[in-house]
Amino acid sequence: MPTPDLAAAQGRHLDALARAYAKILTAEGYDGVLLYSGHAHRHFGDDQTASFAAFGHFLHWVPMAGLEHGWLLIRPGARPTLYFHAPADFWHLTPRLPEEAWVEAFEVELRSETAPPSLPAGRFAILGEVDAELASSLGAEANPEALTRALNELRVHKSDYEVACLREANRRALTGHRAAREVFLAGGAELDCQLAYLGAARVRESELPYQNIVGLNAHGGVLHYQHYTIDAPARRRSLLLDGGHRYRGYCADITRTWPGPDADPAFAPLVEGVTTLQQRLIAALRPGVSYVELHERMHAGLGELLAEHGLVRCSPGAAVATGITRAFCPHGLGHLLGLQVHDVAGRVAADGSPLPPPAGHPALRLTRELEAGMVVTMEPGLYIIPMLLERFRDTHDIDWHRVEGLADHGGVRIEDNVLVTVHGPDNLTLHDAE
Template structure:
């Protein structure tokens, strides 16, 4: 599959970022945008640092993810300035000298120590400085002015062609990893071994992936963010849920698949039903459609599946109204995706702030906006058999709505989640994930 080349799209991407920055600075009353890349964080009472994570506001401008103590400076009407920290250091790998297709679009200043950035930074009092407190240098402490943040984060929702090109590349890597992980599962390997197979296929280790892999066998699939990764293989081996992505140029993919050990099992039939429903939900990612409604529609679709399989005894509508469906589908239908896995501004009412609240009774939905072209969202319905949530159904007085014998039959399989990444366009939604699975 031929993918767009991000390098030929970068110039237009920078032009768009300049336009956004010009307006954001005007709203905040500032003359300069200053973005530190971030610094290393050290563990308490120790000399070991946590894995470095670049400031998302920095990597929006530059395809750089491993350059601590660097800075991006933008002044309206001028070229972006990159203050690139390349220390003299024999303890660690030093970032290579700036090179590649992005360098011709920026003015680059090499520094050997963090303090050498100070004379290259504009006056702090006239600068919107976006970052974390640890990035402070001299009087250049991040001030994170809200009008600037609100505008930039809101418009980050609308991906440029450059960003979409990088996200497509991240899809390719992740699907390669998912195929390797499925093969490892079919070979009867442990959670940890499956995770290692995934990382090897993607070519990224745990600190480079956009989030910690969820690799869950059997009952572990009922833990929504399961990250323990056992080294022993359970017996019998019943099911496998993997939620794993990859990163390219600072942009993420986020994909989930679920498999049954026995192709002809009833659990496989349940997976197939959820998968078919998920495809239908993905087709609803259209301009003008309210994502809150998509979430509620997902509850109805999943509750209908549960009724078809005899797990619940009431209608889908009653299951949604009474909260029974939430016991089996306790998270949101998805979220925005981009520079961050759970990308920003999911609740933003406008680029001047404000908040669109979640529907009552659905506290974990991460996106409440109306869909618009350029948004990339995840669609990730799930059905799980979680003791704690099922106990709450009984305590709420709705236990008669559930066939507990059927629950007992499915509980050893943990749960099911299917997740694709979908681009909202002016017309048909563009599923970034499914075609790659079909091609591999």
């Protein structure tokens, strides 16, 4: 049950959404839009389904990430109609609406069928996982590009309610991080760390916004490492934990790296160095700042860090110019965050024009100027990835003795979730108890 303050903020959020949707629909010439929450998909040749999370635009209105087969009809000047899928069922627990104030903002129709409701006369669009044939059968358009782009842009700037949800998701995720770290330092395996995380954060694995990355030692250098070993390593060099949470649909995405009791003495200073670099980049967040420029500042900082710690013999500028820093950190500085971990509109300007990533940095997911109300991740990293460093083997720019001495530590990533405001950054991740 949300607090009274959160419930009031959600009411203002829904009121603002209704006004914004009315303006956008009118501008695009639509009488309304039908949003589909989506449904889980069965594995091929099986009767089991994959994990599910509702469509982001549906979640923008209805804070029920696990609600399948839901439909939301929005028309300017009319109360939104929520077609709530609640079939009579003894195989599964029937979904129920919570006893919360936001429900009063909707006309609710309980229904057992999964098919979309019929639409009134007029020009309508359907957004979500629907095909043109289904939309056509209702006399509507499926996922029209201009309308989708406009509604994506609406999600870029977070309301007070959304910020509160993101802050709470971060608080819960940090509880899991602290528990996983304790298990790691006590000698646990990757699976033990993950189980501790889930227990402390009070969340099922299938409800996380993404599969947590729990990498001990060299596994920390696999950027999207996808397994959990069940046996603890003989030596505990490092733990890289990229773990999230979801609160009322909104996602936390936090990464921490910790040296282990068997770490090389050179590793902890690298963790401290990446953390300092990250905090320096966060301090630069302001409306009007180019995120591409921040990404480039990250590489300049990594060049300085590599030179300072003797991992490269060349100058910091040369490490950037030759691509060495990209080999040590091949991913982008971060991305937009909200109802999706990699939220929409990161590479599209407010006017709809595309903003592709810069040459040499194809993985950068956010390429626009920052604006007040955006929430972004800030996640510089420094990894020992042999396949990327190998092309520099014949140069004298890398101190291979030092680098190879850190190879079984994997790497470092430090990631916070930050709100951009007119007064500067508001770090949603940092809490007194961290």
